[in-house]
Amino acid sequence: MLKANDIGYWYDRQENSLFEHVNLEFKSGHSYAIVGQSGSGKTTFLSLLAGLDKPRAGQIELNGEPINQLGLTNYRRSHVAIVFQSYNLLTYMSPLNNLLTAMAVTNSSHRGDKAFAMDMLRKLGITDEQMTKNVQKLSGGQQQRVAIARTMVCDAKIVVADEPTGNLDEENTQYVIEQFQKIAHEQHKCVIIVTHEPDVAAACDQSYRLAKHEFTVEA
Amino acid sequence: MNFFKRAWLNLTAKKGRSILLILVTSAIMLFVLAGLLIRNAADTATSNAKQRVGATLTLSANREAAFKKMRSGSSTSKTSRPKLTTSPVKLSDAKKIAKLSNIASYTATVSTSANAKGFSAISTSGSSSAGGMKGMGGSTTSSGDIAISGVTSTSTTSAFENSSSKITKGRGITIADEGTNNVVIESELAKEDGLKVGDSIKLKATTGTKQTYTLKVVGIYKASASASTQQGPGATDPSNSVYTSYTFANTVKGTKYKNTADSVTFNVSDPAKVSAAKKAGKALINTSRYSLTTDDSSYQTVKASMANVKSFADKIVWLVAIAGTIILALIVILMIRERRYEIGVLLSLGEARWKIVAQFFVEMVMVLVVSIAIAGAGGKFVGNQLGKQLVSQQTTTGTMSTQQGPGGGAPGGNTSDTKPAGNMQGGGAPGSNSSMSSQKQAELAINVTALDLVELGGFGLAIMFLSIMLASGGILRLQPKKVLIE
Ligand SMILES: Nc1ncnc2c1ncn2[C@@H]1O[C@H](COP(=O)(O)OP(=O)(O)OP(=O)(O)O)[C@@H](O)[C@H]1O
Ligand SMILES: [Mg+2]
Numbered sequence: 022m023l024k025a026n027d028i029g030y031w032y033d034r035q036e037n038s039l040f041e042h043v044n045l046e047f048k049s050g051h052s053y054a055i056v057g058q059s060g061s062g063k064t065t066f067l068s069l070l071a072g073l074d075k076p077r078a079g080q081i082e083l084n085g086e087p088i089n090q091l092g093l094t095n096y097r098r099s100h101v102a103i104v105f106q107s108y109n110l111l112t113y114m115s116p117l118n119n120l121l122t123a124m125a126v127t128n129s130s131h132r133g134d135k136a137f138a139m140d141m142l143r144k145l146g147i148t149d150e151q152m153t154k155n156v157q158k159l160s161g162g163q164q165q166r167v168a169i170a171r172t173m174v175c176d177a178k179i180v181v182a183d184e185p186t187g188n189l190d191e192e193n194t195q196y197v198i199e200q201f202q203k204i205a206h207e208q209h210k211c212v213i214i215v216t217h218e219p220d221v222a223a224a225c226d227q228s229y230r231l232a233k234h235e236f237t238v239e240a
Numbered sequence: 241m242n243f244f245k246r247a248w249l250n251l252t253a254k255k256g257r258s259i260l261l262i263l264v265t266s267a268i269m270l271f272v273l274a275g276l277l278i279r280n281a282a283d284t285a286t287s288n289a290k291q292r293v294g295a296t297l298t299l300s301a302n303r304e305a306a307f308k309k310m311r312s313g314s315s316t317s318k319t320s321r322p323k324l325t326t327s328p329v330k331l332s333d334a335k336k337i338a339k340l341s342n343i344a345s346y347t348a349t350v351s352t353s354a355n356a357k358g359f360s361a362i363s364t365s366g367s368s369s370a371g372g373m374k375g376m377g378g379s380t381t382s383s384g385d386i387a388i389s390g391v392t393s394t395s396t397t398s399a400f401e402n403s404s405s406k407i408t409k410g411r412g413i414t415i416a417d418e419g420t421n422n423v424v425i426e427s428e429l430a431k432e433d434g435l436k437v438g439d440s441i442k443l444k445a446t447t448g449t450k451q452t453y454t455l456k457v458v459g460i461y462k463a464s465a466s467a468s469t470q471q472g473p474g475a476t477d478p479s480n481s482v483y484t485s486y487t488f489a490n491t492v493k494g495t496k497y498k499n500t501a502d503s504v505t506f507n508v509s510d511p512a513k514v515s516a517a518k519k520a521g522k523a524l525i526n527t528s529r530y531s532l533t534t535d536d537s538s539y540q541t542v543k544a545s546m547a548n549v550k551s552f553a554d555k556i557v558w559l560v561a562i563a564g565t566i567i568l569a570l571i572v573i574l575m576i577r578e579r580r581y582e583i584g585v586l587l588s589l590g591e592a593r594w595k596i597v598a599q600f601f602v603e604m605v606m607v608l609v610v611s612i613a614i615a616g617a618g619g620k621f622v623g624n625q626l627g628k629q630l631v632s633q634q635t636t637t638g639t640m641s642t643q644q645g646p647g648g649g650a651p652g653g654n655t656s657d658t659k660p661a662g663n664m665q666g667g668g669a670p671g672s673n674s675s676m677s678s679q680k681q682a683e684l685a686i687n688v689t690a691l692d693l694v695e696l697g698g699f700g701l702a703i704m705f706l707s708i709m710l711a712s713g714g715i716l717r718l719q720p721k722k723v724l725i726e
Contacts (some may be wrong), residue, residue, distance in 0.1 A: 094593075
């Protein structure tokens with residue numbers, strides 16, 4: 022459903038491009054891992070998939086339509102959910118309000134459904150007491166689970182995550198890996214995870230390595 | 241509408257910051273309100289002054305022309321003292337003017353003096369040798385120790401109209417007293433000489449045949465303490481001022497004054513028609529001998545001082561509004577920098593940028609509502625203090641101008657026409673009663689009305705809108721990628 026069509030990206034000059042002529046396809050119901058050395062451009066690539074930036078060359082297409090044409094804001098709102106290493110939650114709200122806000126902003130089909138949001142938080146191990154206090158009072162692992170719950174209450178069919186387990190201990194990492202696989206396989210979404218961790222990459226259906234300005238399929 | 245909820249959640253979650261914002265905004269709003277209040281009060285005071293004092297016309301001798309004549313006459317001889325000859329106003333002229341459609345009523349004033357006979361005048365101070373009956377023989381001046389104000393009726397004279405004098409016993413002089421020897425005396429004089437309503441007093445003219453007249457006391461009035469400032473040079477104590485019918489005053493002055501008056505004041509029914517009435521009136525009189533003036537000097541005084549207060553208040557309003565906008569814009573810019581992460585998260589969720597700007601605006605409007613309530617409570621106090629300061633500054637400079645009320649200053653001044661340089665006639669001397677009146681009229685009534693708060697709200701909204709607009713460049717340019725990938 023999501024296609025990178027001959028895309029290239031560089032920050033200052035084309036000679037220093039991070040990658041060029043990239044052609045990759047991501048399907049719904051599948052999970053993908055993107056690995057590579059630090060500084061290779063994984064995060065940059067993911068931000069293009071997430072509609073946070075435009076490629077310098079080529080296009081990203083959603084079901085055949087260039088996302089530029091959809092409008093990046095519109096694309097982010099309706100089609101993609103983002104999880105970052107630093108949880109990216111609204112810090113002045115409770116976990117529940119974070120979910121309700123995201124549902125309202127993205128015009129989710131469950132918009133305003135408080136019970137649905139609470140159910141999702143419970144499924145990810147957030148207690149009723151935790152979900153109404155300020156989100157900053159939760160641990161890193163709990164906050165990351167809230168961020169994941171947020172992607173699950175929105176209708177977006179594409180979920181991108183940048184090192185979602187980077188700040189988590191082993192137990193939490195394992196839990197988060199499982200949740201992402203469930204999102205792909207049970208909710209039939211397209212999950213794309215940038216990671217350094219072999220465990221995370223191994224759990225995904227497919228891995229791409231970014232090295233020497235090129236993506237290669239990992240065995 | 242989701243941004244309303246976010247605004248509320250943000251303000252309630254960050255209480256400390258919200259309280260600080262409210263305090264800063266309240267301070268700015270308080271100054272804007274104070275400026276608005278003073279400006280509005282100055283406006284009201286100015287229009288009130290116009291209502292009050294713009295409605296009279298005064299017919300009197302044309303002193304300017306008379307002075308000119310006096311100077312040209314004196315140029316031939318240096319030794320003889322020049323004499324100022326002014327013509328008393330003819331009542332027939334006054335009656336013609338009174339028939340004009342906009343004139344509601346008129347009051348004639350004749351001032352003269354006579355000596356007390358058979359009772360004592362109040363002596364002002366020890367240094368004055370001409371006290372009481374002994375002064376009778378005094379040959380220094382032709383003025384007597386009792387100042388006589390001949391009027392058509394006391395109730396329409398300025399002293400009674402502005403309540404600086406009040407009838408305490410008996411009655412005042414009315415039009416029905418024309419041709420009688422009825423008199424209204426001051427309470428101090430009555431006390432000193434044991435005079436009551438119904439008693440008779442005797443006055444001896446100082447000019448002409450020096451005839452003695454018997455008058456009947458029909459009323460006693462009390463002059464307020466501040467009236468004691470109404471003293472021209474050579475005047476006796478203000479308690480020695482008596483009111484009679486203008487016909488009696490004319491009789492004392494001499495036969496040639498019959499059917500004349502020093503000045504005649506006309507009340508104009510519609511204040512807006514004053515200048516029209518003046519024009520029509522001027523057509524009826526000999527303008528080289530008489531002048532018809534609108535009484536607006538005190539209005540001009542109030543207007544000038546209020547114009548100063550108003551322009552200062554305007555400056556306060558604009559300065560504070562501009563400074564407030566800059567301060568709030570800086571605060572909002574800082575706040576937006578601090579909240580880059582939050583903005584990035586919202587942008588990554590796909591929130592429209594204008595809705596994020598709207599959230600900040602709603603937050604500031606919520607702060608503004610609380611601040612206006614606080615400013616409204618404190619505004620009356622600050623406005624009053626500031627207004628008092630301004631007015632006291634303005635009136636000290638304003639007292640130099642004089643008030644020429646209807647027959648203003650006449651009761652205190654001796655206005656016999658034989659006086660060498662009759663420069664006191666009919667006109668209040670500088671500083672005679674002007675300080676009292678201008679202070680009274682320049683008072684600012686500071687009140688916080690719902691309309692003021694609405695106006696303040698308008699200013700506040702404009703300030704908030706401008707500061708958000710100035711700061712929103714940051715939001716509109718912010719790249720969510722830069723915020724989130726760090
Ligand atoms: N805003 C920027 N301006 C210029 N260069 C940048 C910018 N952001 C990143 N880079 C450079 O682009 C390259 C790729 O950065 P990117 O963050 O995509 O790498 P990454 O693969 O995600 O690395 P890591 O594994 O450490 O997260 C880096 O060399 C980095 O220095
Ligand atoms: Mg990275």
